[in-house]
Amino acid sequence: AQTVTQSQPEMSVQEAETVTLSCTYDTSESNYYLFWYKQPPSRQMILVIRQEAYKQQNATENRFSVNFQKAAKSFSLKISDSQLGDTAMYFCAYNNNDMRFGAGTRLTVKP
């Protein structure tokens, strides 16, 4: 079974600075999708960014970018120019037929 590991239960960053959240996964598949979801206190699950495993280029979405290392099975999320609204739980997820999630990283952005 595929597993997703987020080794940082909690992190904090100063407003306007950059932070990187780590994620590793285990799979024997060659084609799959990777995601970062954000869950603010409202509980809603919000897609932050998506990466397709067959694409070598790292995905970017405005202030959010990933470092996808397929051989190392690593998928980290970088948040640049952190904003107070980025405070949330962040979940890394792997999808090949069904989606599996990591335990999450609670990110706090400090003013």
Added chain:
Amino acid sequence: NAGVTQTPKFQVLKTGQSMTLQCAQDMNHEYMSWYRQDPGMGLRLIHYSVGAGITDQGEVPNGYNVSRSTTEDFPLRLLSAAPSQTSVYFCASSYSVLAGYTGELFFGEGSRLTVL
């Protein structure tokens, strides 16, 4: 556009009671699934369905039943609630492989269930 709608949003049950969490989507998604979210454990897959009439078990299926009689609806049934089933439950859906699949899941707003 409602997306994925879950009801109820909050529910308190006594041990041994049964209940059904409702989930409906209006995006014509073939794939639907149920997750439970517990502190420190992320979201764990309970059951999923790849189309009407087809369901399968996920990581933590025990104590839960599902059915998929229509494309739109995917209810989750707790047959005899236990305190270990206290959790937040999420329903999610996505496009099928043949219909614009991107791997992304679209989530409902979650249902908080407490079993006393």
